[in-house]
Amino acid sequence: MSENTTFVIGAEETDVDTEELPTAFSYGKIVLLISTIGLGCSLILKAAEYETISRVLLLCTTCILLAFLLIEIVRKISHGEYGLDLVAALAMGSSIVFGEYLAGTIVGIMYAGGQFLEDFAYGRAEKGMSALLQRVPRKALRFRVDGLESVPIEQVAVGDSVLVRKGDVVPADGRLVSEFAVIDKSVMTGEPLPQRVLRGAFIPSGASNSGEAIELKVLNIASDSTYSGIVRLVEASRKSKARLMRFADRFAVWFLVLTLCVGGFAVFLSGDISRIVAVLVVATPCPLILAVPVAFAAGSSKAANLGVLVKGAGPLEALSEISIVVMDKTGTLTSGRPVVFKIYGLQSADRILQLAASLDQASSHVVGRALVDEARSRGIVLFRPEDVVEDAGAGISGGVDGLQVQIGGLNDQLESAQRQKPQENELTVQVMVNGNWLGDIFLKDQLRPDAAEFVQHLRSIGINRLVLASGDAAPASQFVGDALSLTEVRPRLTPAEKVQTVVAESAAGNVLMIGDGVNDAPALAVASVGLAVGNHNLAAAAQAADAVLLKNDLRLIPQSIEIARSTKTIALQSVYAGLGLSIVAMGFAASGYLPPVTGAILQEVIDVAVVLNALRAL
The missing domain is CATH 3.40.1110.10 (Calcium-transporting ATPase, cytoplasmic domain N)
Structure with missing residues (x-):
């Protein structure tokens, strides 16, 4: 491709590949639809005194739902996840064995409803993040002597000239060739008003052209540009797992053993083997399955809407436990x-x-x-x-x-x-x-004008050890440290020495490292949580950091810490309350006071309450 190849990035050419975007609650819908139709039809048949056909329909519905559940369990096991879905599968299987078809179908509805609520919660929680993906340009129109040719945006190379029309999203980082431009960076930096920039200005990908058509000289290919770095963070956030979520997986085996022991003990004392069905039904631990992931998805979304993009549940949980903050100076606490x-x-x-x-x-x-x-x-x-x-x-x-x-x-x-x-x-x-x-x-x-308030807010939420790790000279570093009353100032540090500083501080607590440059990347990577700030280097920072400050406001960082703490508290509340109620219900079921059908309905009520509580993190 030649140096002077010109592209037109048109609004109609920025279609999003929907296969790469999350489909809101599709799986949960299918399972819930099957279970609801099966139960509804069987009740109608029973009311019409077709008892046998009604029971057969309930049996078929339960078997279909159990098949869906077993497929999901196999999929999870293939990924090394031993989830609590096993309890739900045992409850449905035992209901089939002991002829409790109605209870089995209700357990299936409970499971399907949990899937639906989880998918719905993720859909709501990731709405703001998915909006980022929907802005990614996919196609480009290249000028040729004989007209225009549509080409993939991946073919735009460094040094190419790109024409961005009014209203279009900038496809790659570039330098403005036109005399001036009016650029909307609200998605990237949170600045509410479009900015007028002059020839030679840097324009990041993901910004929108609010003025007339402009010409850019591409500085980074699309995959290496600012916006792509943010998109990679969004995609990584969906794959990350918090320690609480991993705890839920490990807890699954022990909870399964507890459930079987309680059910076996109930059968031993009463001689009624069907009681194990009632115990398994009320023991289906949807609170532990749903509460933690839903809460952390909601918390990540809230932080993203605030202006801090966290790379998933793991870093968000780590952010809730921060007790020490190490900061770079130039470009972080100063304007740069x-x-x-x-x-x-x-x-x-x-x-x-x-x-x-x-x-x-x-x-x-x-x-x-x-x-x-x-x-x-x-x-x-x-x-x-x-x-x-x-x-x-x-x-x-x-x-x-x-x-x-x-x-x-x-x-x-x-x-x-x-x-x-x-x-x-x-x-x-x-x-x-x-x-x-x-x-x-x-x-x-x-x-920075927001630096003093940022430091004050950190102290107000209990983070009192604030360390400046700067590569600048001692007088400049000490000036910043004195102006902000920081705990300690360490000047003239190389990138390796910044890493040593973070490692040394980690001995006393969990460290949040805040930096803005490539020289901060090693320290960002080794910290409990690395947070990158700055408007021109997000793509590079995304490779090492756990979170990115999208808006140019340091005061959002302590707010995001508060969001993380609140999210973890809500997740634990949901787990403890849900499992506590389930264990109490298991006791009543083992004693014969809670029949399978009633227990299944009660467990469904608990599930809904737990998920709604987890969504408070939004």
Whole structure:
């Protein structure tokens, strides 16, 4: 594919492959429909005094439902899961053996209803996450001499020019080639209003074009772009399992043994072998099967809607147990961009900035962009630069307003009694005019406006050990640590030393590592929970982090911790309450006070209550 190949990404070409998206409660619907129709028809036949046909229909319905259940059990065992569905299968099987067909059908309905409720809960809980997948572009239209050709979006390569029409989703990270664009990043960052960006601006995939058609130069292929990284997190979240859920699997065998012991003891004492049916019916442990996954799916969805995308139930549970937070500095607690805070020289500050910013309009360097932004914020009119020459090691020079302007950097050794010395955490830009020093522009990285409230909120929820692990120099790191009253500051750390810091802190508790760059990835991966922040590196961060801050607001992090804690509490409440009621019901059933049919109905009521309680996590 050539360098100048152009694509049109049309709204009608962004169809989603529905096979890759979750189908809401389809399996539960089928099983519930079979059980409901079978029970309803059998009751009608019984009312019409066709007792034998009614019982045969109940038997057939129970056998069909048992077949569905056995298939599900085999599927789970093949994946190494030994679930509590075994108890439900034994209850239905024993009801067939002892002729309790109505009870068996009700157990089948209970099982089908549990499947339906679980699927419904997941469908509701993942609604916000699935919306991310629905925005993924699938097709592209490529311009050719003889017209347009539809091609898969995967064929877009780095360096290609892409045309994004009004209302379309940006398919891959790119640099704006058009003069300006109006971009809606609300899905990506939570910023409520579209932003006007100028030529050369970075535009992440997943953002929407709210203005006229624009041209982008692709920087990352679709699979490596920002939006794809988020999508991979969503897909991974469906596969992750919390420790509570794994506990439920391990508990299944012991609960099955307990159920059989209670049923056998009841038969031994009473001599009534059918009592084992009643015990098995009320022992079907849907609270443990459903409560934990439903609660964590709901909690993950709530966190995602808030703006923190957690990679599944396991990290969400780990987030609930965080007691120590280790943080990077640049780009995490600070803006990550230099900001002009002082201008000193032979002429007025505005004149010095005007000449420097006018020249830096032709530069893509982060310092140049900072000077241009500062000039525009002050309402300074900029001149058109001419004959610009930029050298990565020596700065930039060119003509501005009839003058020869040159901008140097930190390493310039020009001596002048009129110059001010920068502090270690400051960056100085030297401005020269016609070979003579005109002035210095001082820049530094500033604290994020939400950093102080973020730290205060962490302390308010009981997290008091806050460690700054920075690769920056000691003065800059200590300035941030003192400003936020952090527990400890560790400057000049390499990526390996950041890992050592996280490992050392883990000896005292569960660690949340917060970072924004590739250099933080090893520490993010080794922490109990790694959380990536930042708007331009989500794709890379997604590979190592357990969670991503989608919105540009640190205050959402302690809120997500509170959501995780609440989710775990609700899951445990549902498990304890549901199993407690089931065990009490087993006692009544073993004593002969709870017949199979009544027990099945009672267990269904318990299941519904448990699932509804788990959904409180939303």
